[in-house]
Amino acid sequence: MTNYWRDMSLIVQKYGGSSVATPEKIKKIAEKIKKNVEEEEKVCVVVSAMGKTTDELIALAKRISDSPKPRELDMLLSTGEQVTAALLSIALNDIGVPSVSFNAFQLEMVTTSDFNNARIIDINAERLLDEFQTNDVIVVAGFQGITDLKDITTLGRGGSDTSAVAIAAKLNTKCEIYSDVAGVFACDPKIIPSAKKHEYITYDELMELASMGAKVVHSRAVEIAKKFKVELYCASTFSDERGTFVVDSLPEWLEQPVVTGVTMDKNQRKFTISPLPGGQEAQVQLFIALASKKINLDMISTVKDNGQVYLTFTVVEGASERVREVVEEVLSQYGEYRLIEDDEVVKITAVGVGMESAPGVAARFFAALNKEGVKLLGTSTSEIKISTLVPKYDAEKAVRAVAREFSLA
Known part of the structure; x- marks a missing residue:
């Protein structure tokens, strides 16, 4: 060469x-x-x-x-x-x-x-x-x-x-x-036509948005881009409209929004084990077995009631069959249980680096959903995101509520 x-x-x-x-x-x-x-x-x-x-x-x-x-x-x-x-x-x-x-x-x-x-x-x-x-x-x-x-x-x-x-x-x-799509939008333009388009967005924010259902670019691609400092630009194929630049941090002259975007992920299935036999030992063994099959769990919650433990978690839809097999394999040795599945759920996620320094974001997020009568089925959070599980029939209403609360459109 x-x-x-x-x-x-x-x-x-x-x-x-x-x-x-x-x-x-x-x-x-x-x-x-x-x-x-x-x-x-x-x-x-x-x-x-x-x-x-x-x-x-x-x-x-x-x-x-x-x-x-x-x-x-x-x-x-x-x-x-x-x-x-x-x-x-x-x-x-x-x-x-x-x-x-x-x-x-x-x-x-x-x-x-x-x-x-x-x-x-x-x-x-x-x-x-x-x-x-x-x-x-x-x-x-x-x-x-x-x-x-x-x-x-x-x-x-x-x-x-x-x-x-x-x-x-x-x-x-x-x-x-x-x-x-002509760049990275704060929310799905198909749901909210007036959605704001970002001129710049950070790798971290785009990674979270992509992993939570935004379809502009795959999260693994953003992860590689961040790791190797690849300049990334997202734009429309057949339009000269300016797209979105993906950067380490926003330019100093650009104000950091508290919430950068809200996504909707329909590719979710909720599992509830009611009750969970074997207690904590069974739960640990179940999680180890699921991990060995490369099944990622989300929205994990345990509830104790009258001496019984009820375990709930979500997975992406494509992992459902493997979950059933692992649950049967692990829990059958501990006792009787009932596995309840629900695919009529959607994960709504708000993402923003500004959450790290702005108090009260979660309160505003949940208050906006509550005001619209959206039923909350589960929650998970990180430094720059808040996710909640909602019934499928409430999904678009939830996206609009969050977008309105944080001026994303």
Whole structure:
């Protein structure tokens, strides 16, 4: 590998599924990328699968098997991004932009062997940089990787964001995330059309918003960006409207809001063990077993009544079957219990670095919900967030109440 690339202007761009949903949109993106090339920039483009392709492939697998093997599912799902990468490279070459496409195997994007939810270990940056000697654009299939044994893996939902930021970190350059949303909003514009858009937001705030249901960028991607100081910018694919810059801290001239945003996460299921046999010992063993299956618990609460212990927690919807299996495996040795499930719940979260120094935020949050008659089913907090579980029918009303209280729209 030569050293010419050290003086090269290089950028990483990522385009989401809605942006590449049709051949016509892919052609428009090619024209957009061509403008970067005309400004003497080399562009590494990371793409998602077209439109709802990933969902359609999952549905196709489920027509064959109710429980497809994770390895085989990754083999199937990884094809979606490869189609997009090839089509975009074809479009670029067709308009005179030298381009080549890569899948994870060709790029040597090495991951852990956790099928369906792998984590990136390393990327062969030299292969990318060498290809830039003869190409202006390299299109990479996002969302996928390979293990040391050359098995194909996928990075979980939002994995193309993670691919893009990881490549940017490896190349020590900035990353632009393009989608059908014109930046990071204080709340979902589909629920509140007048939602404020942030010109700047901190890594910590965006990480919390993303992990709590905001869909602009995946939380793992933000985590990598913060760790490796990747300049991150989120904007609309087909609009010149200014997007949102993600930063370590807000500019000194910009006032820090107490609450930066409110999110709604529908991908929740509440479990109640009524009663919990075996007391504290059983609870500890249950949590250890759930952790060993990589199941993250949230909204944990225990209530003691008449000598009985009642345990409640929430998990993301996709973990439900594994939770049932672990609960049965652990608690059957302690005695009788009843497992109650509720998927008609939504997690509402308010996020803001300003919470650390502003008293009374929780009081305002819960008072706003109470005023609207929203039923509260559980609560969890951290230094910069407050989350509460509400019935699904109250979810949008809760978002509007919090947005109104903290002037987010």
